[in-house]
Amino acid sequence: MGGILVIAEHLRGTLGAQTGEAIGLARDLKARIGGPLVVTVIAGDPARYHADLALEGVDEVLGVAAAEHFDPAVYEEAAFALALELKPRLVLLGHSVNGMGFGPALAVRLGGSLVSDAFGIEADGGRLLALRGGYGNKVLTKLDISAACVTTVMLRGGSAKPPSAGTAPLRLVSLDLQSAAARTAEHKDYVDPPPADVDITKAEFILSVGRGIQDEKNIERFRALAERLGATFGCSRPIADSGWLPKAHQVGLSGKVASNCKLYLALGISGAVQHLHGMKHVETIVAVNTDRNAPIYNVATYGAAIDLFALADALEKEFN
Structure with missing residues (x-):
């Protein structure tokens, strides 16, 4: 067992940004764990x-x-x-x-371990440590994934940088x-969201509002x-x-992840799990909510x- 298998993600002919990021993380890691780095596109x-x-x-x-x-x-x-064919040490997606939609089920079938929402992997001597947040993202958690089994790692967006172009060959694989x-319903079509005037994924400062704004x-x-x-x-x-607001403004699991955000101002947002998925990793989060x-x-x-x-009155006066 050795090496890393990356599963590519794409939509309507465009590769997802997290695929390049996963390859970048794998490239930096493969020399320490040995074995090849293989990328699969379906x-x-x-x-x-x-x-x-x-x-x-x-x-x-692999295609x-x-x-x-x-x-x-x-x-x-x-x-x-x-x-099963490649016997990788890590599967990244x-x-x-x-x-x-498929990562947790894959980990179960492989009989190995699963790390979700990871933002890094360290090779510490003979150990492999997956990095993720803990206790509401207030602490850095290092999960030991050194056991001799395949580990499926789901990488948070913005966690690594894609490498430059290379020369890896393509091999087509026939699978039934x-x-x-x-087992799944027939795919009919894509429904485009309204044109977006913002890009939450690239914003460094975001001011978000929730139901607390009332109207x-x-x-x-x-x-x-x-x-x-x-702010965005x-x-x-x-x-x-x-x-x-248009869907493009939504931060969260079914919206956008604030991948590059450094300051997040949450006004009147309760903090449901769905929303926290998109912003809990931000370095500085300022929350305003009357519910303690x-x-x-x-x-x-x-x-x-x-x-x-x-607060809005005070900020408008200060930044008039």
């Missing part, structure tokens, strides 16, 4: 992704022909078959909606995936406040679901149980 035409996956440090790109759209059962079956594909008419006030402060305007899921027991305070760096409209 797609209608795997060859179209070859050049973008043959990055520095990759030894081989598996299947439907172009993501199917969790197909990805699970293909990754399982390849892992993105901690994304798609990754969560018909029975797996038959849709207050959206423009807080949007203007975000502009005054030089974000929101929690209830705001997007109500149609008060709100879950957002479990991850906040600083908190203020004050009226958010009073």
